[in-house]
Amino acid sequence: MSEPGALEKTTRINLLFDFYESLLTDKQRTFLKYYFHDDYSLGEIAAEFEISRQAIYEHIKRAQAVLETYEQKLGLVARHxxxxxxxxxxxxxxxxxxxxxxxxxxxxxxxxxxxxxxxx
Known part of the structure; x- marks a missing residue:
């Protein structure tokens, strides 16, 4: 996560996660926590769950999209x-x-x- 804006992205995902965590699947919650909260790499998460880095990447991307969709529909973070x-x-x-x-x-x-x- 070293690209420009990584800190802002992480902060936004963590905020969205705080509001919408309970609406995510167990797998989405787990992977987002490992990646954004605990700062695990994709490789570390993949090794932990014995699946490919690409699979982890796809799960995280989908979970981020789900969080953004919830925010678009509910607007809780914007209200906050x-x-x-x-x-x-x-x-x-x-x-x-x-x-x-x-x-x-x-x-x-x-x-x-x-x-x-x-x-x-």
């Missing part, structure tokens, strides 16, 4: 990212605020938003 941006803007507004009662209320809202976007 929008909420994070709103929380950041709220934090900036809090820093600029003056009235302590209003600031306290805004802090409570920010905590509620943060809690709402946490992935369990």
């Amino acid at each position: 990212e929008k909420l994070i941006l709103l929380i950041d803007r709220l934090d900036e507004a809090l820093e600029a605020g003056q009235d302590e009662a209003a600031l306290s209320e805004l802090r409570g809202i920010a905590r509620g938003l943060r809690h709402a976007v946490e992935i369990e």
Whole structure:
């Protein structure tokens, strides 16, 4: 995974995985975890499961496509990212605020938003 954008790709796949993991097959989950979470090479995964590197590559590519399809249909990651941006803007507004009662209320809202976007 040394091509340009590999880190961004890995980060995106991991985020998609966090949201849609339960919708994947056991094999898809396993191979994605080994490759993206545990940083195993295709060869290492192939040796572990006694199948070809090409088969592992195809499984991972299909699993990535499935994750992207789920995101296109459900949009959970996009919604999550929008909420994070709103929380950041709220934090900036809090820093600029003056009235302590209003600031306290805004802090409570920010905590509620943060809690709402946490992935369990």
